[in-house]
Amino acid sequence: MKKPLQFETGCAHCNVRMHSVFNVLEGEQLNEMTMHKSCSTYKKGQYVFAENGLPSGLFCVNSGKIKITTTGFDGKEQILRLAKSGDIVGYRALISNERYASSAVTLEDASICIIDKAYFFKALESTPKLMFQVVKKMSRDLKEAEDHIVSLSQKNVRERMAEALLFLKATYGFEEDQKTINVSLTREEIADYVGTSTESCIRLLSEFNQDKMIALSGKKISIINLPMLIQTANIED
Amino acid sequence: MKKPLQFETGCAHCNVRMHSVFNVLEGEQLNEMTMHKSCSTYKKGQYVFAENGLPSGLFCVNSGKIKITTTGFDGKEQILRLAKSGDIVGYRALISNERYASSAVTLEDASICIIDKAYFFKALESTPKLMFQVVKKMSRDLKEAEDHIVSLSQKNVRERMAEALLFLKATYGFEEDQKTINVSLTREEIADYVGTSTESCIRLLSEFNQDKMIALSGKKISIINLPMLIQTANIED
DNA sequence: AAATAAACATGATAAAAATCATGTTTCTCC
């Protein structure tokens, strides 16, 4: 595991802060935070933190895309969540004083700040607004997890695959062409989110492609017929 | 929906408070809380709150067992969580100022307090310890949800069924005989937690019974061979 | 640029699980 490059910038000038839980901080609080964080760059595929490790701070994604994964029963990877610029990562284990139950791995080159644990706890306690922001983030993650549970319980693989593409679109958006999903995942990674085998994932993407619902170009997936994809996902009415 | 019976008791004398998030309150805070809560009794099968409703307070279970369910795509019920004495219920929607995404239904006669929303928010803000308690509860729920996701993604129905029985045992414990799980669920409800069909649920319970892993008596399930059940669940090593 | 590995693809087969059908038992409510 290569040591990530480090550099520092003031939080007051951070352009992603306003889209993060830290948008409630102001004035002197920002200077204080600057003194208790450090920023690092990561190459694609690097671990930000690993299952079973001890949290030493809170990660806040500056740029880049991250997958949060956990290892299942025969070592099979499960993708639990995806993170992007402005997201905090690794907050659950940190707040509840546990070891990490999941790992965070960059899906592309990334720049990520780590905010010192002691300072973060102090800030949480002295700034109820910040605490509320973190609680809301956890609340969203819980809601998302519960929706995922319902899907896995009640939908078939085809529906879940369509839903996963909509999820990727909702998370990372489109590229400039307004149809290509702005993230590159392997078929195996998609399968590890959907809860299916890599082969089934490949097959379904091919089918969707043949049905002109999506277009495939390497790892890039474009949504050609969004209404049809939504219908295939069988989203609640 | 019958109106639940109401009665009041002081929180200072509440015997379940110490096992709840409110164990951090003391002195005058308890009197204040007493003034901002009311307690009701519910018959088995009654709704405590319903999907899409607006939260008006926080529910805290005094006695009785509760299922938290959400409605899936063709109206199929999904059991997300179970609650017991000392658990808070309906906190997620309340805190994030949303409508309920799930319903809470009593599995047996129950007594449940509702704590006024405005007071609860004030208490959260003025008592960081209380906030931390709520955050820890949400953190546990999130962890549990993520574990459930991994199971649903990676385990087969047989493994999940064994796991569900272990989960019921962990949640509600045994009766006096130290082997009968202390809750009565229909096969359909168990299926709605496991993410399978009612028929498959019935069949698997019968198999487990034939294998002398469990014993069945109406809705009561006794664990006869715990190590075998753990092995069948294929719990992480 | 060649070698090697990883990712993608697709057919064939087997296993898992849902669905359909039908009957029995147990509960609930007049």
Next chain:
DNA sequence: GGAGAAACATGATTTTTATCATGTTTATTT
């Protein structure tokens, strides 16, 4: 206490999905 409904049970069948096998394409590394 009997009628009706809900829950439980089990066999037969079909559908879904995983697994195995094998080949091709695309990346990565030297």
